[in-house]
Amino acid sequence: ASREMCPDGRVAEVGGQRIGGKQLVLMAGPCAVESEEQILEAAQGVKAAGATFLRGGAYKPRTSPYAFQGMEDEGFKLLRKAADATGLKVVSEVISHDQIDTAAKYCDMFQVGARNMQNFRLLREIGRSKVPVLLKRGIASTIEEWLDAAEYIMSEGNYNVVLCERGIRTFETATRNTLDVSAVPVVKERSSLPIIIDPSHAAGKSRYIESLSLAGIAAGADGLIIEVHPEPKVAMSDAAQQLTIPEYQALVKKVGAVAAAV
Ligand code: PEP
Numbered sequence: 102a103s104r105e106m107c108p109d110g111r112v113a114e115v116g117g118q119r120i121g122g123k124q125l126v127l128m129a130g131p132c133a134v135e136s137e138e139q140i141l142e143a144a145q146g147v148k149a150a151g152a153t154f155l156r157g158g159a160y161k162p163r164t165s166p167y168a169f170q171g172m173e174d175e176g177f178k179l180l181r182k183a184a185d186a187t188g189l190k191v192v193s194e195v196i197s198h199d200q201i202d203t204a205a206k207y208c209d210m211f212q213v214g215a216r217n218m219q220n221f222r223l224l225r226e227i228g229r230s231k232v233p234v235l236l237k238r239g240i241a242s243t244i245e246e247w248l249d250a251a252e253y254i255m256s257e258g259n260y261n262v263v264l265c266e267r268g269i270r271t272f273e274t275a276t277r278n279t280l281d282v283s284a285v286p287v288v289k290e291r292s293s294l295p296i297i298i299d300p301s302h303a304a305g306k307s308r309y310i311e312s313l314s315l316a317g318i319a320a321g322a323d324g325l326i327i328e329v330h331p332e333p334k335v336a337m338s339d340a341a342q343q344l345t346i347p348e349y350q351a352l353v354k355k356v357g358a359v360a361a362a363v
Pocket residue numbers: 132158162194213214215216237267299302
């Protein structure tokens with residue numbers, strides 16, 4: 102993952118789409134897949150705004166075992182259907198190594214969530230699967246630990262790794278996590294991997310998403326992954342941080358203006 106190994110930086114390839122380099126990648130969709138109608142409406146909305154990846158959790162690694170855990174494999178199927186109907190790529194989380202074969206049938210890219218950043222068996226087996234990976238930063242992980250996690254995937258021969266800064270735990274409670282914008286230039290200096298920003302899980306509140314998105318892009322991030330729900334108020338998970346489709350469409354316009362300026 103080091104910069105020395107690849108001084109010009111790596112570009113990840115996901116089904117013919119490139120992540121890294123000049124073009125920003127926009128990934129968006131609900132926190133969780135909840136129904137066929139919900140995921141299709143989200144897909145249509147984010148596609149119209151310019152996103153090229155549909156996100157949505159089928160397996161949700163929830164902090165409480167009593168919270169909604171996702172639609173599981175049925176969620177993967179609905180994601181694939183909505184993405185195919187709208188011409189989007191699918192990025193979705195796998196939380197265990199034994200899901201990889203099934204998930205690979207439906208996903209173009211696997212997400213490794215913050216809670217699993219150091220699940221080394223999962224990292225190694227995703228490495229062997231060769232499916233492109235979005236590797237989120239652990240809740241309390243240093244950049245060095247995060248890059249070592251990327252190394253676990255790459256050491257198995259999978260170089261299509263994209264890092265995702267999603268906020269880290271600090272003493273601050275005004276936001277859900279603290280977006281570490283510094284991670285962008287540090288990662289760019291030490292590593293060859295593309296890095297995108299997840300302002301949704303960093304902020305935890307929809308009204309802060311715009312500021313964090315623009316800051317991430319101004320800092321040089323290669324894209325954004327944002328939670329967007331047709332009706333955030335009734336979302337089964339992360340209701341407070343999801344944008345409506347019109348809010349997302351307005352945000353993408355501003356992001357484009359900042360990207361053009363940097
Ligand atoms: C998610 O993106 O659905 C998610 C659970 O995020 P994180 O792993 O960053 O908390």
